[in-house]
Amino acid sequence: MESTKAAGSQVFLGIIGVGVVGNAFLEQLGRLPYPPKLILLARSSKTVSAPAPEYSPCVPFAVWDEAVKLPQLVHSNALPPAEIAAFLASAPGKAILVDNTSDLTLARAYPLFLERGVSIVTPNKKGFSEDMALFNQIFSSAAQGNAAVHHQCTVGGTLPVLSTLRDLVATGDQITRVEGVLSGTLSLLLGDFMPGNGTSEASWSSLVSHAKEIGHTEPDPRDDLNGLDFARKLTIIARVIGMNVSRHDSFPVESLVPDELSRLPSSSAGIARFMEELPQYDGVMEEAKREAKKQGKILRYTGSIDVPSGAIKVGLQFVEAGSAIANLRGSQIVNIYTKRYGVHPLILQGGGGGGEITAMGILADLLKAIELLK
Incomplete structure (x- = not known):
């Protein structure tokens, strides 16, 4: 249990997408005994993040309407993927992006995150089913940045x-x-x-x-x-x-x-x-x-x-x-x-599907990613 606590304290998390699945994921994430530090939460039109370089306070594990209420957080419009990648990569520890969207533009930017050592956990099918070149680039970038890619929920929900x-x-x-x-x-x-x-x-x-x-x-x-x-x-x-x-x-x-x-x-x-x-x-x-x-x-x-x-x-x-x-x-x-x-x-x-079940599958992938990053 102590090793899990130590690993969790060193992992910084960014989440994009807070719809039905995203909110269910936040709720389940908040119930972990030693959750990673949530430093960025974004939806299509707005982003909230923990102020750098202290990254404190962290974004609370709550539904979007509650999470964005803290005035101490940095509030901004939607950020381009390159800025989000740079922000997560600058965290003083391992960082993971959880993409709960079906956004093709974000999926095409996965290599930007991975090259900078930011791991990816996602149910977004777009990056893994568009051009074969993007599929190959995602995994070559992960190897280059010593990052992990987990996308179990892109097929069959929680079915393995x-x-x-x-x-x-x-x-x-x-x-x-x-x-x-x-x-x-x-x-x-x-x-x-x-x-x-x-x-x-x-x-x-x-x-x-x-x-x-x-x-x-x-x-x-x-x-x-x-x-x-x-x-x-x-x-x-x-x-x-x-x-x-x-x-x-x-x-x-x-x-x-x-x-x-x-x-x-x-x-x-x-x-x-x-x-x-x-x-x-x-x-x-x-x-x-x-x-x-x-x-x-x-x-x-x-x-x-x-x-x-x-x-x-x-x-x-x-x-x-x-x-x-x-x-x-x-x-x-x-x-x-x-x-x-x-x-x-x-x-x-x-x-295999539905908000709660899909969120569970994403959380399981996140825990595997954290374990790999120890």
Whole structure:
């Protein structure tokens, strides 16, 4: 316990992103017996930080509205990544940036932090699924700066997908195929649209509308329905197991957004119009459900990586009735086939997402990073 205390006292923390996940993370972080020193907290429009060079008082572990109340803190507008990297790197000890955003600009700046010895902990998929050059630069910069990178929550939430794959590769196993459902939203929607056992008369558009109302989709449901977030996760998996995938949009991704509606702006008016016009396209999904039923199968939205051929695809698939994927409703599943796990795959399944659960996964990554930095 004393070693944990000592390590915590030497680690300085910056957090960017204080939405649902970020606030849950702050609350969990504050319950640690010996938390690291929080010296910077930022959101899209504002930053608060501990005054240098004393770095005291630290930013309190509280929701944003409470954390920003201390007048002794330095209050400023949003800072560019280079300034944040310089601030964290100047701390008198090891520093870690926790990025709780989905900001591509920040993800592209990870090498700036890592080169200066600032470690990265994040659920942000962008830096690990854009150009392969950025992916490689992130890890080469980490080696150069003797910093750590932990991004377990970029795939499967708290499901140990990436750590399991890394363990398999490190111990000499040969991964041949990875397949599954890596979108809790699409798992929920398809599970309600065509239950694995039983029937449903609900239209596709009504299910999307209900899921949006109760907060189970992104503010713009097209961000779930276009499959690109799912494709980013498969890209990260493929790269972790050693495949050279140029980008998350370099392989077939079937969008469930009608082409005409994909062109609508992402403004509130555009989203409202998308929801209003979506019922006109219910027939497309109904036809897919009828065809699956005719074949005695279940309609699901899945992704797969065939390692020997290098083929990756994301989209609707007819799966065997009674299978684990067919019985999904809201949870995620990954089937991993290897030389050792040949006929019977290694299966990882669970909810994996949500504010509290995702925050827990980020905190677990942070604790691993702190342990490495001792």
